Amino acid sequence: MKAVRISGFGIAPVLDELPEPQPRAGRSLVRMAAATVGHIDRTVWSGAFFAHPPLPYIPGVEAAGTVVASDRHAPGQxxxxxGSxxxxxxxxxxxxxIDAPDEALGLLPDGLDMALGAAFFSPCTSAWVALHEIAGLRAGERVLVTGATGxxxxxTVQLARETGAVVFARAEEAAGQPVDLLVDTVGGPMLEAALPHVAPGGRAVLVGxxxxxxxxxxxxxxLQRDVALLPLNMFRRDAAGRAAVPSLLARLSDGRxxxxxxxxxxxxxxxxxxxxTQRGHRGRAVLVP
Incomplete structure (x- = not known):
């Protein structure tokens, strides 16, 4: 099989020909249709992540495909x-x-594009958890989202509007109109500039x-402004994210x-x-066979 491998941290990935993995108890073999390339993959590749596979390794934390062999799922699922x-x-x-632990697999609705199936988890669950589990967003609240094109x-913009919030996608739009909630996805100077737009007693969820x-x-x-800074850690919030997956996939499937x-x-x-890494890029990158 063809596989991308990394032989050392920061070294460019290469496409190799490797033996196909064999079925094992507790694991599933999945024919990859799309595999996401995300910032966590870059962090692991750089050697800066708190964990990493033994070198050389095959990167990639997300994907979608069809089951080839599994004790838990039927072939073709x-x-x-x-995760896992x-x-x-x-x-x-x-x-x-892909040779994956059974626990890493979730069911994908028929008709949903495989590229979306590979790419949805991180942005959709992060946005959902940030708004509903951490911020406790309520209808009618004013929300500023940084990095709204990412x-x-x-x-986050779409889910906040769905909840009935008034959403600003740029800090300039909220000028003179303090917001109840800031969801910051980019950090750095943009976060510093956005924080003053949060009303006293408001909250800011830090995502990226x-x-x-x-x-x-x-x-x-x-201290005078009394704004709560609330970090999003999706490793700790994984269960909440996974619980929201069926409803999020349904929304993606029907176009909401x-x-x-x-x-x-x-x-x-x-x-x-x-x-x-390019500023202003839209959406997510996926690899396809």
Missing amino acids: RVWLR GLGTTENGTWCEL AVGSM YTAGNLLPLNIAHF LKLEVKRFPLGEAASALEWI
Whole structure:
């Protein structure tokens, strides 16, 4: 089978020919139809993540495909894959035939594009958990979303509007109109600039840090404004995210939610890793066989 492998941290990925994995108890073999390229893959690849598979390794924490062999699912079943160490402590999804723990698989509705099935989990569940589990969003509240053109930001805007919130996709739109909730997906200077738009007693959910991971904070000013800074850690919130998956997939299937994807051939993983770093890129990158 063809698989993308990384031989060292920061070294460009290469496409290799590897033996096909064999069926094992407690694991499923899935024919990959699409595999996501995300910022977590870049972090593992850089060596900066808290865990990583033994080198060389196959990256990829998310994918979608059809079951080839499994004790839990019938052959031909459409599934999405995420978690259980895929791409972080063991080989991941950037290969034609994925060897995954049974627990990493979830059912994918018929008719849903496989690229969406691979790409939906991180942005959709992150946005859902940020709004409903952490922020406790209520109808009529005013919400500012930074990075609204990105995958998580776009999904946050859509889900917040669905809840009945008044949503601002740029800080300039909220000028002079304090917001109840800030959902920041980029961090750095953009987070610093957005925080003053939150009304005293409001809250800010911190989702990402692609624009920088440092936040200068005037403590006296911060205390006076009494804004709650609420971090989103989806590893700790995984159960809440998975519980929301069926309703999120239903919304994607019938078009109530939209998520853009950009496809790259499996052999162009390096280009996909670079594309997701470009400012203003829209949607998610996926590798296809």
